[in-house]
Amino acid sequence: MMTIISAFTKNGGQPATGLTLAEIDLYLTAVNEADGAETVIWNGTQHPASELAAVGMYVQQYANDDLGSYHYVAAAHYVGATVLDTGWVSGVLSACELADDAITAAKFDEATAFPQTSADAEAMVLP
Numbered sequence: 001m002m003t004i005i006s007a008f009t010k011n012g013g014q015p016a017t018g019l020t021l022a023e024i025d026l027y028l029t030a031v032n033e034a035d036g037a038e039t040v041i042w043n044g045t046q047h048p049a050s051e052l053a054a055v056g057m058y059v060q061q062y063a064n065d066d067l068g069s070y071h072y073v074a075a076a077h078y079v080g081a082t083v084l085d086t087g088w089v090s091g092v093l094s095a096c097e098l099a100d101d102a103i104t105a106a107k108f109d110e111a112t113a114f115p116q117t118s119a120d121a122e123a124m125v126l127p
Contacts, residue, residue: 001061001062001063001065002061002062002065002067002072002093003059003060003061004026004028004059004060004061004062004074004076005052005057005058005059006024006026006048006057006058006059006076006089007055007056007057007058007089008024008056008058008076008078008084008085008086008089009056009084009085009086010082010083010084010085011085012085013085014056015054015055015056015057016056016078016082016084016085017051017054017055017056018051019051019056019058019078019080019082020080021047021048021049021050021051021058022047023078023079023080024047024048024058024076024077024078024079024080025044025045025046025047025076025077025079026042026044026046026047026048026060026074026075026076027040027042027043027044027074027075027076027077028040028041028042028046028062028072028073028074028075029041029072029073029074030065030066030070030071030072031070031071031072031073032069032070033069033070033071034069039070041062041064042062044077046060047060048060048076049061058076067093071092071093072092072093073090073091073092074090074091074092074093075088075089075090075091076088076089076090
C-alpha cells in the first residue's frame with residue numbers, strides 16, 4: 001500500500017492547515033518499468049481522505065500498487081480560494097533495492113546510518 005501525502009504551504013512556508021479536502025484534486029499515474037507505458041489511476045477526481053493535524057499535509061492511500069513493475073508519479077492541485085505559496089505539488093515513487101552485502105554493522109556509520117562504503121551509492125532511485 002502506498003500513502004500519498006500532499007503538503008501545501010502559505011505565507012512563505014507556513015503549513016496550509018484546514019484546507020477543504022474536496023478542493024484538493026489528486027493525480028496518480030503508473031509508469032511500467034519494462035516498456036514505459038503510462039496508466040492513469042487518479043485523474044483529478046480523487047481527493048485526500050484526511051489531513052494530518054496541524055501540519056498542512058493531506059493524505060490518501062492507494063492499495064493496488066506494484067512497486068516491482070511500476071514507478072508512480074503523483075500530483076495534487078489545490079483549487080480552493082485560500083492563497084497558497086503554490087497550487088501544485090508533485091513527486092515520484094520508485095522501488096529501491098539494497099546491494100546484497102549492505103546490511104552489516106561494519107558497513108554503516110552508527111551515528112548517521114549512512115553506508116561507510118559505496119556498495120549502495122547507486123541503489124536508491126531518487127526523483
